[in-house]
Amino acid sequence: MSKILEVKNLVKKFVKANGDIHTAVNDISFYLEEGEIFSFLGPNGAGKSTTINMITTQLSITSGEILIDGESIVNNPIAARQKIGVVAQHNNLDRGLSAFENLVYHGKYFGMTQSAAESKAHELLRDFGLADWKDDYVKSFSGGMAQRLKIARAIMHEPKLLFLDEPTTGLDPAYRKILWQHVLRLNKENNTTVFLTTHYMEEPERFSDRIAVYNTGEIKAIGTLAELRKLVPSESIIYVTLDKIPLGLEFRLSKFQTIKNVVKKDEKTLTVYPHDSKKALNEILSYLDDSQLKLENIQLSHTTLDDIFIHLTTENKGA
Ligand SMILES: Nc1ncnc2c1ncn2[C@@H]1O[C@H](COP(=O)(O)OP(=O)(O)OP(=O)(O)O)[C@@H](O)[C@H]1O
Ligand SMILES: [Mg+2]
Structure with missing residues (x-):
């Protein structure tokens, strides 16, 4: 096993509207082994999305180091981005494009050929119940439809490292199941590493290899479910x-x-x-x-x- 992600002494400070400094991530260190499903759990406002956004190069870091496959994301953000897929918590779909175009453009950006991207897009739109909406603009989509398209987009290029920031929020139980079928298949067949945040505790309970419990910017515990049980x-x-x-x-x-x-x-x-x-x-x-x-x-x-x-x-x- 090798470490696909290493986070060392990561810090993020924000300046609040009143000028105060808020430390959202306070000197955290952890790693992910290639092929594991890792859950990063914490209360609202704990800093989970901030952590994901820094690792996925969407947000600058205040200090610390992030290595993906041994390479610093600061030195080489483009190489890092090629290895990851992200379902962000906010809706970051391109509202001016159709569902199909969102997927195909994304696939091509990640090096897929036009025909490979189109056939994968058709397959994912079908699996996530959006085939009839393929030519509709994303701005006309319901919250759950947009969430399904975000998931499809994140897995289009079959990333090595998949970040899922509360992916099942807003999804009905049938689509939750479909999401997990896809994620588990990628994990099993491609050895895709998964970094999950969620407030539905049954998901890490069922699917995670290791779990981190995180609060007020710090990791309180990290380990398998059996190891965490011993802390109670x-x-x-x-x-x-x-x-x-x-x-x-x-x-x-x-x-x-x-x-x-x-x-x-x-x-x-x-x-x-x-x-x-x-x-x-x-x-x-x-x-x-x-x-x-x-x-x-x-x-x-x-x-x-x-x-x-x-x-x-x-x-x-x-x-
Ligand atoms: N751009 C920003 N400017 C100022 N403060 C921010 C900014 N982004 C996040 N924060 C603050 O950082 C803290 C952590 O936010 P974050 O979104 O990472 O929490 P979270 O753990 O993902 O919570 P949730 O479970 O609600 O998604 C919060 O107090 C939030 O207000
Ligand atoms: Mg969040």
Whole structure:
């Protein structure tokens, strides 16, 4: 395996309207192995798109280094661009061109012949349900149609490194499936490396080799799902929802032998990290009964990526 992307000490600072400096990316370093599917997760405004935009040469860097296939993108942005495909978060289609023209021009820019570009464009327009709209201008497209065309355009030239910035936002479930069929095929057949950001946690859970959880400009954790699971206090979680959480309840429950830690998820729900989930469940139920507290819901579940994400990106982190 070789490193197809290396990001070293990357920083991006923006000047805000009031003149303050905002550090959107704060000295991050990571790499991608060729052929892996990597998910870069973080809350809104964390700096994910800023990171992608710098790597894909759409935004200048404040400092740091980005290497694609061992070559600096600053020294050779044109060579770097030839290796990548991007589904940007914003709509960057050419509104003055038809769907077909958007794809064919893009393919030719990336070195495809006219006939190869045309036949690939027909195939992708068909797969993404746009064949009947091939000659229509992009400005007449719905949000989901434009998103489908952006995806088709990014994979036209079968890039070595594919960046997907929230690609399934605005896509209905049938087209999400088609997107993933294409991405997984490219990954399997061409060893295409995929860099994904998404807020749909089931996507990295199902498809990623490694996941980075990123917040306020910094990488909080990076690894396989199994490795990230170890960073959460327990392998299962009990959510206890009451009509109202009385003062000090989390402290009292956290003293139980069967419980590792308790944190308040919101005004009505406690997140309980148990040592022994079944025993803890029984103890909680009998305690609530004895205390005559009104239980609305109690749920025991395996720790999901959602839980890991919340644990790593919220201030109140528990054990
Ligand atoms: N051109 C800009 N000028 C000033 N600030 C910017 C600019 N672009 C982004 N930012 C700021 O940088 C931060 C990171 O934005 P970014 O778009 O990278 O977040 P994100 O992680 O992609 O969020 P989302 O999940 O909402 O897409 C935000 O606070 C944003 O306001
Ligand atoms: Mg974004």
